[in-house]
Amino acid sequence: MQIEHRPQDSCFLYQTGQAEARLDYRLLQSNGHDAVDFYHTFVPPELRGHGIAALLTEAALSWARQQQLQIHASCSYVARAL
Incomplete structure (x- = not known):
């Protein structure tokens, strides 16, 4: 599965x-x-149950750490991954 980072968005x-x-x-x-x-x-219903939210979170946290950003998680899913 390919996760794409779109910094412009x-x-x-x-x-x-x-x-x-x-x-x-x-x-x-x-x-x-x-x-x-x-x-x-957000993961649409037809994609749920395939670990996509976990992959998105892993990619996002990895990027934030590489950028040496302090990490905040208003999203409860991401907060559980910290």
């Missing part, structure tokens, strides 16, 4: 056919440091 995507799963984020400042808030994960 502030999201990570998985697409197949007409279905799209995504994890949305926003960049911000937290206590004077660059940070990211992962605030929404």
Whole structure:
């Protein structure tokens, strides 16, 4: 499965056919440091149960760590992965 990072849209995507799963984020400042808030994960019903949300989260967290961003998770799914 291929996860695509679209920084221009502030999201990570998985697409197949007409279905799209995504994890949305926003960049911000937290206590004077660059940070990211992962605030929404959505997997359409037809794609659920295949570990796509976990793959999106793994890719997003890996990217944030590589960028040395402080990580915030308003999304409960991402928060459980921290």
